[in-house]
Amino acid sequence: MAKTILIVDDSESIREVVSFTLENEGFDVLVGVDGIDAQKFLTGDKIDLIITDLHMPEMDGIELIKEVRTRPEYKLIPILFLTTESQTEKKMEAKQAGATGWIIKPFVPAKLIAAINKVMN
Amino acid sequence: MMKSQTNQKELLEELIDVFVGIDEKIKLLHKDSSDVFLQLNSYLKDYYKKYGIITKNVTSIFDTTVGKKEMTLADEFSSIYSELKKYKSGTEKENLNNLNLLNQLNSKVNYISVMIRNFKQELTTFIFLATNYRLITNNENYDKETNNIIRNWENLAMHIQENLSELSKKFNALKISTSNLYTNSQAFYDDSINQIFSFFEDLKSSNVLISNKVNESSDQLKLLKDKMQNSKSSIGNIITHLQYHDIIRQKIEHIQSSHMKIVDSLKNVIEENNGDNTDAENERLALVSDISGLQSAQLILISKEYQNALEVITENFETIADDLAAVSSKSNEFSFEGKHSDTTIIKGVKTKLDKSLLVLDSFNLTSINKELSELTRKIEEVKEDASQNIFKPLEQFEKLAPKEVNGEELTNDESTPTNILLQLSSLARDILNKRDDLQNEINQTIDFSKAIVKDESRDEAGSFLEKEQIRLMVRISQVLERLDEENKQLDTLLSQNDKISSEIIKKLEDTINEVDYYELFENVLSEIIQSLNAINNQLVGEKQSFNNYEDIDNLKEIEALYTVASERIIHNNIIQGKGMEIEMPEPKSQDDEEDDLELF
Numbered sequence: 169m170a171k172t173i174l175i176v177d178d179s180e181s182i183r184e185v186v187s188f189t190l191e192n193e194g195f196d197v198l199v200g201v202d203g204i205d206a207q208k209f210l211t212g213d214k215i216d217l218i219i220t221d222l223h224m225p226e227m228d229g230i231e232l233i234k235e236v237r238t239r240p241e242y243k244l245i246p247i248l249f250l251t252t253e254s255q256t257e258k259k260m261e262a263k264q265a266g267a268t269g270w271i272i273k274p275f276v277p278a279k280l281i282a283a284i285n286k287v288m289n
Numbered sequence: 290m291m292k293s294q295t296n297q298k299e300l301l302e303e304l305i306d307v308f309v310g311i312d313e314k315i316k317l318l319h320k321d322s323s324d325v326f327l328q329l330n331s332y333l334k335d336y337y338k339k340y341g342i343i344t345k346n347v348t349s350i351f352d353t354t355v356g357k358k359e360m361t362l363a364d365e366f367s368s369i370y371s372e373l374k375k376y377k378s379g380t381e382k383e384n385l386n387n388l389n390l391l392n393q394l395n396s397k398v399n400y401i402s403v404m405i406r407n408f409k410q411e412l413t414t415f416i417f418l419a420t421n422y423r424l425i426t427n428n429e430n431y432d433k434e435t436n437n438i439i440r441n442w443e444n445l446a447m448h449i450q451e452n453l454s455e456l457s458k459k460f461n462a463l464k465i466s467t468s469n470l471y472t473n474s475q476a477f478y479d480d481s482i483n484q485i486f487s488f489f490e491d492l493k494s495s496n497v498l499i500s501n502k503v504n505e506s507s508d509q510l511k512l513l514k515d516k517m518q519n520s521k522s523s524i525g526n527i528i529t530h531l532q533y534h535d536i537i538r539q540k541i542e543h544i545q546s547s548h549m550k551i552v553d554s555l556k557n558v559i560e561e562n563n564g565d566n567t568d569a570e571n572e573r574l575a576l577v578s579d580i581s582g583l584q585s586a587q588l589i590l591i592s593k594e595y596q597n598a599l600e601v602i603t604e605n606f607e608t609i610a611d612d613l614a615a616v617s618s619k620s621n622e623f624s625f626e627g628k629h630s631d632t633t634i635i636k637g638v639k640t641k642l643d644k645s646l647l648v649l650d651s652f653n654l655t656s657i658n659k660e661l662s663e664l665t666r667k668i669e670e671v672k673e674d675a676s677q678n679i680f681k682p683l684e685q686f687e688k689l690a691p692k693e694v695n696g697e698e699l700t701n702d703e704s705t706p707t708n709i710l711l712q713l714s715s716l717a718r719d720i721l722n723k724r725d726d727l728q729n730e731i732n733q734t735i736d737f738s739k740a741i742v743k744d745e746s747r748d749e750a751g752s753f754l755e756k757e758q759i760r761l762m763v764r765i766s767q768v769l770e771r772l773d774e775e776n777k778q779l780d781t782l783l784s785q786n787d788k789i790s791s792e793i794i795k796k797l798e799d800t801i802n803e804v805d806y807y808e809l810f811e812n813v814l815s816e817i818i819q820s821l822n823a824i825n826n827q828l829v830g831e832k833q834s835f836n837n838y839e840d841i842d843n844l845k846e847i848e849a850l851y852t853v854a855s856e857r858i859i860h861n862n863i864i865q866g867k868g869m870e871i872e873m874p875e876p877k878s879q880d881d882e883e884d885d886l887e888l889f
Contacts, residue, residue: 179535181323184330185528192337223539223852252536252853254885263889272854272885274532277525283886 171216171288174209176200176232177250178224182273186219186250189277190284203227203235212241217288222251222258230265237266246287250275298559304577305555307824308548311817315548318813319541322595325810326534329602332800333527336609339789340520343613346782347513347620351506353775353782354624354634365768366638369761370496373645376761377485379754384478387657390741391471394664397734398467402460404727405453411723412450415716419443422709431706439713442689445682452678459671466667470660477657484648491641495634498626502634509623513616520612523605530605533598536853540591543850544584550846551577579844581821583863588821590859592814603801610797617786624779635779639772646765649758658755665738672731683724690717 173195175186187197198215200206202224209215218236222229229249236242246268251258259270268287271280419439426436555577624633632640844864851857 177535179538181326181330181531181534184327185531188330188334188337189528252539254854259887267889269886269888271887273535274529275885277528279886283888287888 170194170196172196172198172214173217173219173284174198174200174206174215175250176203176206176218176220176224176229178202178221182221182250186280189280193281195284203229203232206232207235210236210239210242215242215245217245217284218242218247219250219284220247222249222253222262230261233262233265233267248283248287250280301555301559304824305552307820308552308555311820312545312548312552314813314817315541315545318810318817319538319545322537322810323534325599326531329527329800330531332606332796333524333531335796336606336613336793337524339793340517340524340609340613343617343786343789344517346786347517347616350620350624350779350782350786351510353779354502354506365771366492366496366499369642369765369768370492372761372764373485373489373492376754376757377482377489379757380478380485381482383754384474384482387661387741388471388475388478390737391467391474391661394734394738394741395464395467395471397730397737398460398464398668401727401730401734402457402464404723404730405457405460408720408723408727409450409453409457411716411720412446412453415446415713415720416443416450418709418713418716419446421704422706422713425704425709426706435710438689439710442686442713442717445686445689449679449682449686452682456671456675456679459674463664463667463671466664470664473660474657481648481651484651488641488645488648492645495638495641498634499638502623506623509619513619516612516616516619520609520616523608523612526605527602527609530598530601533594537591537595537598539852540587540856543847543852543856544587546850547580547584547847551580576844577824579863580847581824583844583847583860585818585821586859586863587856588814588818590855592811592818594855595810606797606800610793613793614790617790621783621786624783633776633779633783635772635776639769639776642765642769642772646762646769649762649765661738661741665735665741668731668735668738672735675727675731680724680728683721686717687721690714 173190175183175190175197176199177183177186178201183199183201187199190197198209200209203220204226206218206220206227218232220229220232227235229251233247236245236247247266248269248271249262249267250271250273252273254272262270269283271283419442422439423436423443426432426439624635626632626634626637844860848857848860851860
């Protein structure tokens with residue numbers, strides 16, 4: 169059965185390329201445009217991984233992670249940041265909020281897939 | 290030198306107008322660059338779809354041409370070829386055997402004809418003697434009864450002789466039939482074997498061609514695999530560089546945000562001070578100057594990034610188009626018999642097998658065997674005729690032998706009736722012996738002819754070769770059915786690949802046309818940069834009269850907006866006075882070591 173990945177990004181082009189990359193690798197993809205929008209998928213249904221941007225309107229990636237980690241069914245799922253940000257302080261903040269990893273845009277598809285497989289296994 | 294109040298206000302308003310104008314242009318750029326990237330994104334999906342179809346088609350073309358099914362075409366063909374080889378040698382053997390048997394049958398029929406002629410000769414002598422006896426004894430001195438018996442005997446002999454003439458005619462006809470059958474069979478076998486030999490050579494060449502293609506396929510597949518891998522890597526590069534849309538968007542948004550701050554700030558200065566020269570105003574103008582310079586530098590990098598991203602994307606689209614067209618063309622070429630041939634291997638093999646089926650069908654052993662059966666039937670008919678008209682009357686002929694002759698001996702006078710009777714009696718014995726010989730010979734000939742028609746392997750379904758022929762024809766028909774299906778599939782795949790290749794070339798033109806938009810982007814960007822530089826230059830002149838200039842602290846607020854590392858690098862370069870020339874960061878390679886990925 170295909171694994172489900174929720175991607176959250178306010179950029180349409182990023183949502184497009186990430187979905188394209190993941191779907192071509194056989195993943196089922198859910199798409200949220202920001203932290204608030206992404207919460208509509210946190211219904212208890214199985215999500216195997218979340219990939220989120222950091223800077224987003226309405227609710228940013230750090231807040232989203234904090235929200236996800238409050239929910240018992242998603243407490244342990246891996247969450248990767250996919251962002252243009254590379255500042256160490258931001259990474260530390262994300263780590264403390266419960267992020268599993270940090271990928272800087274622009275990503276290389278093969279490496280993104282390798283990282284996804286690594287954290288999901 | 291201090292400017293007048295009016296001039297100062299005009300300057301501020303002029304700056305606001307310039308920033309508002311720049312903002313409008315930036316909005317336009319933002320929208321249009323988004324459209325370009327999203328369009329390229331949709332092209333990528335289309336290319337990927339075509340990449341998927343061509344990859345699948347190429348695999349199918351190879352599988353169909355050299356086979357990856359339960360039984361490959363090469364194996365199938367090789368098996369048919371070896372079965373045909375066996376069939377060919379069996380046919381040649383049977384041909385020789387049948388011709389030999391027909392020859393023997395012909396000799397036997399000839400021999401029977403000679404026997405019949407001799408038999409008739411004996412009967413003529415018998416009739417002559419009987420007539421002679423009757424003439425000598427036709428007076429009162431001789432027994433009337435014996436004379437009558439001899440008359441009956443003579444009549445019977447004459448009757449048999451007439452029947453023998455009829456039988457002789459029938460055997461002559463049989464002789465002609467046997468001879469014709471021999472000639473026809475020889476011609477038929479010669480012709481058929483020549484044809485079998487001819488298509489056999491054709492099939493042999495196809496077999497060699499298929500074997501060569503199988504050997505060639507591993508090299509070709511490696512080449513095609515490399516091309517497809519190359520395309521995959523190009524797709525990866527495109528995906529990586531399409532993300533510059535988001536990076537550029539963020540940078541433009543940061544510039545827009547800082548412009549809004551500047552415009553608001555300048556409006557506040559006008560409202561609060563009504564254009565009076567104050568320190569606050571000077572600070573604001575100094576800030577405007579710094580930000581303008583800084584943003585010029587940011588926009589130059591954006592321009593370079595945009596240009597670089599589009600160049601990489603275009604180059605990779607071109608690579609994909611080239612690779613896919615090469616893959617399509619190579620796989621198409623592979624499926625054809627030769628470089629300049631317009632016949633696919635499948636079609637060539639199919640045509641040859643079609644021909645072999647026709648040849649096998651024309652090689653009608655059933656018809657030859659039917660003719661042989663017909664000959665046997667005729668021989669049986671003649672035997673029945675001989676039995677009714679020759680051998681049955683001869684039984685009567687045997688019974689009519691006069692009893693008075695028994696115990697008598699030949700005298701010196703041969704013309705005496707007793708002597709004639711004795712001679713008749715002796716001749717009758719010879720005739721009866723010849724009858725037995727003729728009967729045996731006819732029976733043997735029938736058995737022999739039956740043996741030709743019915744070999745040991747023959748049953749209701751025919752001889753071994755006939756059954757083999759039918760089995761081969763069924764097998765070839767099944768292969769032909771498969772080839773027919775595969776030929777249709779191959780034609781569809783080849784034409785689909787051709788169509789997709791053309792579409793890719795067309796799509797590439799569209800892609801390049803989209804990227805041509807870069808010139809417009811560059812021009813607008815250049816205008817914006819010029820405007821910003823003009824502001825910067827103008828205010829650098831003004832700045833000399835300003836006091837309390839705090840160039841770095843005023844920019845902290847701007848720095849806080851940054852979300853991309855390169856923005857911060859430029860920012861630091863500018864405030865450290867390193868100039869506006871920025872080195873482009875190295876583009877990301879698909880094979881670089883992990884440096885942008887960190888797992889906690």
